[in-house]
Amino acid sequence: MSSNVLLFLGTFLASAVEAVEALTIVLAVGVVRGWRSTLLGVAAASVVLAAIIAALGPALQRIPISTLRLVVGALLLTFGLQWLRKAILRAGGYKPLHDEAAKFAIGRAEASSAAAPTGGTDWYSFTVAFKGVLLEGLEVAFIVIGFGSAQGKLGLAVGAAAAAVVVVVAVGLVVRGPLERVPENRLKFVVGVLLTSFGTFWGAEGAGVEWPGSDLAILAVAGFVGLLSVALTQALRRRRETVTAAEVQT
Amino acid sequence: MRYVVAFGRFWWNFIVGDDWRVAVGLAVAFAGTWTLAHHGVNAWWLLPIAVALLLVGSVLREVRSGVA
Numbered sequence: 001m002s003s004n005v006l007l008f009l010g011t012f013l014a015s016a017v018e019a020v021e022a023l024t025i026v027l028a029v030g031v032v033r034g035w036r037s038t039l040l041g042v043a044a045a046s047v048v049l050a051a052i053i054a055a056l057g058p059a060l061q062r063i064p065i066s067t068l069r070l071v072v073g074a075l076l077l078t079f080g081l082q083w084l085r086k087a088i089l090r091a092g093g094y095k096p097l098h099d100e101a102a103k104f105a106i107g108r109a110e111a112s113s114a115a116a117p118t119g120g121t122d123w124y125s126f127t128v129a130f131k132g133v134l135l136e137g138l139e140v141a142f143i144v145i146g147f148g149s150a151q152g153k154l155g156l157a158v159g160a161a162a163a164a165v166v167v168v169v170a171v172g173l174v175v176r177g178p179l180e181r182v183p184e185n186r187l188k189f190v191v192g193v194l195l196t197s198f199g200t201f202w203g204a205e206g207a208g209v210e211w212p213g214s215d216l217a218i219l220a221v222a223g224f225v226g227l228l229s230v231a232l233t234q235a236l237r238r239r240r241e242t243v244t245a246a247e248v249q250t
Numbered sequence: 251m252r253y254v255v256a257f258g259r260f261w262w263n264f265i266v267g268d269d270w271r272v273a274v275g276l277a278v279a280f281a282g283t284w285t286l287a288h289h290g291v292n293a294w295w296l297l298p299i300a301v302a303l304l305l306v307g308s309v310l311r312e313v314r315s316g317v318a
Contacts, residue, residue: 081305082267
């Protein structure tokens with residue numbers, strides 16, 4: 001039960017974060033150059049992502065569960081540690097935070113300066129929207145496949161991802177602009193903790209380990225990774241303050 | 251050839267990311283866990299310790315390198 005909740009939460013939040021970034025790209029192009037070709041690009045990328053999940057998801061479920069959990073665990077761990085490291089560095093003040101408004105402005109400027117469409121389809125809009133949605137969605141597709149197949153709950157993972165996309169698009173339609181108020185780094189922090197925790201849990205199980213407390217161990221692992229990440233962020237903030245204070249004094 | 255290199259680079263960046271040492275560390279940790287587990291040691295503790303060390307190491311490396 002608890003692992004299902006964490007699975008839904010992890011997939012939902014990861015999908016929401018990437019959907020926010022894809023929405024910024026799509027809005028910047030669509031607002032400047034029109035919606036027809038932009039939405040065609042979005043649709044084409046969505047079909048490719050759905051095809052990847054539809055092909056790989058059921059195929060992976062035929063692999064022995066221990067091998068699958070080892071591979072999926074390793075993959076989720078590499079993703080999770082990348083997300084977590086960047087989120088910690090951003091929260092600690094060592095990396096700039098994502099600025100969706102700035103990204104939107106850059107996207108609009110680039111779309112304005114690109115060559116005007118000559119035929120029926122604006123290939124610039126199509127390509128930028130296609131590439132943006134595909135690249136932002138690819139990691140989500142792997143997270144959905146990983147979570148879904150390792151837990152045997154592909155439908156739940158797909159549902160969580162779809163729900164996140166619907167929520168982000170609906171909010172985008174209401175706001176009619178990039179979602180700059182979304183606490184993107186906090187979401188990435190949580191997603192990083194969840195990916196790292198599930199990766200550790202499944203990876204170790206796949207390697208032949210039996211966790212004390214069985215499935216409940218996932219909560220302990222998530223707590224351990226979460227506390228470590230918060231402590232690391234606090235240490236970085238203190239270090240940053242000390243360095244800044246020393247620079248002011250000199 | 252150019253496309254093959256670009257394709258390989260994309261997947262390298264996608265999976266390994268910008269700190270290859272973490273990927274290598276994870277591979278070693280998984281190998282260690284597997285070896286211990288198949289020699290009768292229930293080494294559930296090894297991967298969490300490795301994850302903690304790799305995360306702290308990777309963050310500190312980036313901070314000290316001045317890139318961050």
